[in-house]
Amino acid sequence: MDSITLPMILSGPIVRRAEPDQLTIWIATSKSYQIHAKVFRTTSGKDSNSFDYHIIQTKCETKMIRMGKQLFIHLIQLSPYRDTFPTDTLLGYNIYFKRGSELQDLSSIGLLSKDNPHSITYGSLNYPSIFLNSSANSCNVLYGSCRKPHGEDEDTLSIADILLEKEYNNFLVRPSSLFLMGDQIYADDVSDPLFPVISKLSEELIGAREPLELLDGQLKSEPFCTALNQVNGRQYIMENFCQLTSSHTSNHLMKFGEYAAMYLLSWSPQLWETAEEYALFEQYDECLKKNQIYFVFPKEEKYAKEHKNEEFRLNNRYTEQQEALISFQHSLYRIRRLLANTPTYMMFDDHDITDDWNVSSRWKENVKSSALGSHVVANGLSAYWAFQGWGNAPQSYDDKFLWMMKTYFKMLSIGKINTYQEVWKNTLWDFDSWHFVAPTNPQALFLDTRTQREYRIEPRPAKFGQLIEESVWAPQLISQKGWERITRSLYASKWKSGSPLIIVSATPLYGLGLIETFLHDYVYPLKVLGVNVHTKFDFEAWKYNGKGFTEFLQQVAAWNPARCIILSGDVHYASAVTAAVSFKNGQELTINQFTSSPLKNMSFRGLWGTLMKQIMALNSLKRKNNQIYRVCTPSYYIKEVNEGNISNSYLWMDIVNYKTLENNSIMETNNNLGFLMVRRTTIKNFLLNHHHIFIQP
Numbered sequence: 001m002d003s004i005t006l007p008m009i010l011s012g013p014i015v016r017r018a019e020p021d022q023l024t025i026w027i028a029t030s031k032s033y034q035i036h037a038k039v040f041r042t043t044s045g046k047d048s049n050s051f052d053y054h055i056i057q058t059k060c061e062t063k064m065i066r067m068g069k070q071l072f073i074h075l076i077q078l079s080p081y082r083d084t085f086p087t088d089t090l091l092g093y094n095i096y097f098k099r100g101s102e103l104q105d106l107s108s109i110g111l112l113s114k115d116n117p118h119s120i121t122y123g124s125l126n127y128p129s130i131f132l133n134s135s136a137n138s139c140n141v142l143y144g145s146c147r148k149p150h151g152e153d154e155d156t157l158s159i160a161d162i163l164l165e166k167e168y169n170n171f172l173v174r175p176s177s178l179f180l181m182g183d184q185i186y187a188d189d190v191s192d193p194l195f196p197v198i199s200k201l202s203e204e205l206i207g208a209r210e211p212l213e214l215l216d217g218q219l220k221s222e223p224f225c226t227a228l229n230q231v232n233g234r235q236y237i238m239e240n241f242c243q244l245t246s247s248h249t250s251n252h253l254m255k256f257g258e259y260a261a262m263y264l265l266s267w268s269p270q271l272w273e274t275a276e277e278y279a280l281f282e283q284y285d286e287c288l289k290k291n292q293i294y295f296v297f298p299k300e301e302k303y304a305k306e307h308k309n310e311e312f313r314l315n316n317r318y319t320e321q322q323e324a325l326i327s328f329q330h331s332l333y334r335i336r337r338l339l340a341n342t343p344t345y346m347m348f349d350d351h352d353i354t355d356d357w358n359v360s361s362r363w364k365e366n367v368k369s370s371a372l373g374s375h376v377v378a379n380g381l382s383a384y385w386a387f388q389g390w391g392n393a394p395q396s397y398d399d400k401f402l403w404m405m406k407t408y409f410k411m412l413s414i415g416k417i418n419t420y421q422e423v424w425k426n427t428l429w430d431f432d433s434w435h436f437v438a439p440t441n442p443q444a445l446f447l448d449t450r451t452q453r454e455y456r457i458e459p460r461p462a463k464f465g466q467l468i469e470e471s472v473w474a475p476q477l478i479s480q481k482g483w484e485r486i487t488r489s490l491y492a493s494k495w496k497s498g499s500p501l502i503i504v505s506a507t508p509l510y511g512l513g514l515i516e517t518f519l520h521d522y523v524y525p526l527k528v529l530g531v532n533v534h535t536k537f538d539f540e541a542w543k544y545n546g547k548g549f550t551e552f553l554q555q556v557a558a559w560n561p562a563r564c565i566i567l568s569g570d571v572h573y574a575s576a577v578t579a580a581v582s583f584k585n586g587q588e589l590t591i592n593q594f595t596s597s598p599l600k601n602m603s604f605r606g607l608w609g610t611l612m613k614q615i616m617a618l619n620s621l622k623r624k625n626n627q628i629y630r631v632c633t634p635s636y637y638i639k640e641v642n643e644g645n646i647s648n649s650y651l652w653m654d655i656v657n658y659k660t661l662e663n664n665s666i667m668e669t670n671n672n673l674g675f676l677m678v679r680r681t682t683i684k685n686f687l688l689n690h691h692h693i694f695i696q697p
Helices: 158-167 194-206 235-241 256-267 270-277 284-289 301-341 361-369 371-392 399-412 421-430 480-492 513-528 546-559 606-623
Strands: 009-019 022-029 034-044 051-056 058-068 071-080 090-099 102-105 129-131 139-144 177-180 344-346 436-438 444-446 460-464 467-471 501-504 564-568 575-583 588-595 627-632 638-641 652-658 673-678 683-688
Touching: 009 071, 009 256, 009 270, 009 301, 009 344, 009 371, 022 034, 022 090, 022 371, 034 058, 034 071, 051 090, 058 194, 058 256, 058 399, 071 371, 158 301, 158 673, 158 683, 177 444, 194 256, 194 270, 235 371, 256 270, 256 301, 256 371, 284 301, 344 371, 361 371, 371 399, 371 421, 399 421, 436 480, 444 480, 480 546, 546 575, 546 588, 546 627, 564 673, 588 673
Parallel strands: 139 177, 177 344, 444 501, 501 564, 564 588
Antiparallel strands: 009 022, 022 071, 034 051, 034 090, 058 071, 090 102, 090 129, 139 673, 436 444, 460 467, 575 588, 575 652, 627 638, 627 652, 673 683
């Protein structure tokens, strides 16, 4: 393949951590640039459609990590020389790029032009804008999760851009933050048409082929050395060499460059334009002629019928996914503008790395003991750090961490992964500070519910009909030591007990009971016993581990927030729940939980979808307009009870109310984006989609 000239900007700019004493902007480029930025105070001009700009004297520090031959990640940190950045007004910014005698800015490369229909500015503004909210008790927050390029229906995240387009200068409505709460990419579920594009872009970005065969010599032999780079060719490799358990690993991301390409393709249109310019997207028949598609049943006489059926199925899948990608690609101009104008905070869930990530101690041990599997997870974590984590909380990653990343990726760019690979891999597997506190108002605590888990080693009895077996217990999503680290981080952020607090947990604390019970009692035991069971739902709900659920409540009660709001995603439906919790010692806690999912990945199709819809319907009838009383016994068993039949033998009790949504149900299964408006005395929650974007302030 001829060399590809990548665009100057690969993705961004994206506004990340934003607070009065520092603004952080992330951007990815294909070449090394000296980068600095300027910040402007924006005021109304002579008429309602004009603005004046006053430069704010700032100190600019840009940190750069070279992660490949044509992949440079920059974090621009801007601090005012005097006082703080002004709040409750628009701040504009421009970014300047210097390389030798070449000097460019966002304007000269066309991103600010009024003649460009894909400009990253709103209305008559000359620059992308940031709004810092000063109120300690009110905010407007967009939140969502689960965004898959070939997911069904429209990309709902683009609705946020439509909202800002209308309300960019209306601070009563304009969102001051965007929370992406997991599954920003689907590393384990890559569409067939996108896989060859990612493979080609991966090597262009990194500059050298990542030699995975050095980690597992089986990749040197057939059929694996060929299947590794074919569409639909990785299922056996991922399951047997990497010990991963996702049901969609046939195109699973493995190399760092592949993870990087997926992020770049998910957030910005630039690489899509490059892919079209160089005709990287191919039709199914073209891939077939070039031997780029892997078939389980080879084209041999004895497998003629099976091969024909498989080819028919893959052809249909390829075509369907191709069509789904079209709307996603078109939405990316809006997504780019949204991210350039809205402080954005992100936390991983499983699909950012791989489905079932750390689902059990056995899973973790099996993958970690696999040289190839542990390397794939480390690649996923490196990409998470570079594209998500670093901008969330730059102070969480010290000079030693940055040096480690620079050193490893310098070696990778010349095709060497063994020199420093173990140090790099172990650092990422053992890292315990992915959680962070966002400087929003109220402050938002983002929990890491994936890497800080605790597992019970004693067996769990399970019964399937007449068969009696021993299974394993569902994981405790955050260990006691994990909670201790989180508490230290919370208080170090200057949050004070008695202040309001938003907690972001990728997995909802309060799910929909009948679904959770069905999965926990009938499906989860089969999965952990090794039965190949797949659903559209994850099994890692807080409810599945009563001790973990209890420690969550006890920890929040110990912090004693004036108001506790939990935002969640993950489950592919939206809901709103209020819970009044009473502890045995007389302490009380009120929780408002809002869940938004998916942004683009509707899941209720096929047999499982039909079954889950029926369970949801039953759930709605049982819970709609009803109060649900529950208690947790001293053995951490959570059970529903009648209002007048509550004994004194409990650790805590709660009264749960599921709120009716705009569709007159307690859940929404279509693609949706949450919009939370918090005020001193009220909370309003909206679910936005392509049919509803009107907001009442």
